[in-house]
Amino acid sequence: MPKANVTIVGLGFVGSSMGLALKKSGADISIIGHDKEPEVAREALKMKAVDRTDWNLISACEKADIVILALPFQEMRETMKAVGPYLKPGCLVTDTAIPKRPVMKWAEEFLPEHVSFVGGNPIISPQGEAAGVKAASAEVLKGATYCLTPSPQASGEAVELTVALVKAMGANPYFLDPAExxxxxxxxxxxxxxxxxxxxxxxxxxxxxxxxxxxxxxxxxxxxxxxxxxxxxxxxxxxxxxxxxxxxxxxxxxxxxxxxxxxxEQDEEVLSTYFGRAIAERERWYKDKTFGQWEEVPEPPRPPGMLETFLGIRLRKPKE
CATH class of the missing domain: 1.10.3660.10 (6-phosphogluconate dehydrogenase C-terminal like domain)
Incomplete structure (x- = not known):
């Protein structure tokens, strides 16, 4: 079976971090990168976040099995409109922008029926003062919460493939309604x-x-x-x-x-109680985030062998 083709549009911090994480996973895929800034694309290629780059947006996307739109919100609408007519049947498109409600609407408007859209939002941020592509790291996705908002028109296989992709990056999928x-x-x-x-x-x-x-x-x-x-x-x-x-x-x-x-009112009790509660809640949140102690949300069942077949990698089953 030929390698799956993944195209990442937008090679800044988020897009390049995703590319690095997928590379680290050992997935049997080919990653094409596109960025409107040539210097950013060269840097992503240099750090091996992608296998190759393509300066032409349409050329980068037209043969892709998966297209990841790692773009700022303000660029999402026009990019979907541009690439939509050229996407091949069965292609999965996902994104990383917030908010999700307008993005879901644009996907319905501009992406053809033979394409599945699953909205995404990885909850990650740069470590330290670096920014953009230079801050990219596979580690930021390890254990990260990754929000998923599937389109009602997305196929079950596309949703499962997105879950597989997120897990391959080392992140934890978290399903939400777009409005929520x-x-x-x-x-x-x-x-x-x-x-x-x-x-x-x-x-x-x-x-x-x-x-x-x-x-x-x-x-x-x-x-x-x-x-x-x-x-x-x-x-x-x-x-x-x-x-x-x-x-x-x-x-x-x-x-x-x-x-x-x-x-x-010079009310020491009110202020002490208020700050005490706020400090305790912040400490609890930080501990939960550090150790990933969130309440688990059930995921849709994954067809056996799909991840291994498409991405060429194997995930360890959790111990009983």
Whole structure:
């Protein structure tokens, strides 16, 4: 059987990390990479995240069995529209963008019926100060939660193949409805960026900022760190998820008002209880994330031998 052809469109941090993880898995696949920035494509090839690159988007995708759109949200619609007519029958298309609801709509609009779309979102972030392709690493996917939002039109085989792909990367598939995904990610992913921007704006636009900035330590650095990770900011993903974000912003304002009242009333008990609860919850979350102690969600059953047949790799069965 010939090798499966996987095309990764977008070879930044996420796309190249996925390529490296698939390479590390030993999967019997050929990985083609495409990026609109030639330097990024050359770097991905140099680090062996892909087997070869193709500067032409259509040429890179037309013979692929699997197409991974590891692109920013704002590039997803036009890319789907461009490649859709050229995808071969049975091709699996997946992505990494948030929010998911508009992406699912675009997939239905622009991808042909003979193609299956399974939305994806790997919960990963760069380690350290590096960014883009230079920050790529197979290790960031090891044990990571990988959200999957299958299209209703996706075949069962395509869903199972996506699960196989995610597991080959070392990540853990987590199935969600697109609307549920967007509501949760608005709070846990987008709200921290909004809060960091508000903090940065509050301080940097105040008269004392010129002197205050010299005093910034770990609390300020950590509180605004999400702005560094999101330094190429685009408003569109936030606007497309505005209904969810507005609810979360309202909740954040309510919590800030609670703290404000505690300060105004000099209520040590209220503040101590509030911070104690917050610290305990943060510690619990960090421990769960570090050790992967999440409640398991059942996956659809996988047909025996499918992963081995298509990707040419074998996963160890869990011990009884």
């Amino acid at each position: 995904h967007d509501g949760l990610l608005a709070g846990i992913e987008q709200l921290p960026i909004i809060a960091a921007a508000a903090l940065m704006g509050t301080l940097s636009q105040s008269p004392p900022w010129r002197d205050m900035r010299r005093l910034g330590g770990s609390a300020f650095s950590q509180g605004t760190a999400s702005l560094w990770e999101s330094r190429t900011f685009w408003a569109q993903p936030f606007l497309e998820n505005a209904d969810n974000l507005i609810r979360w912003v309202d909740q954040l304002i309510y919590q800030l008002e609670t703290l404000k009242r505690g300060l105004q």
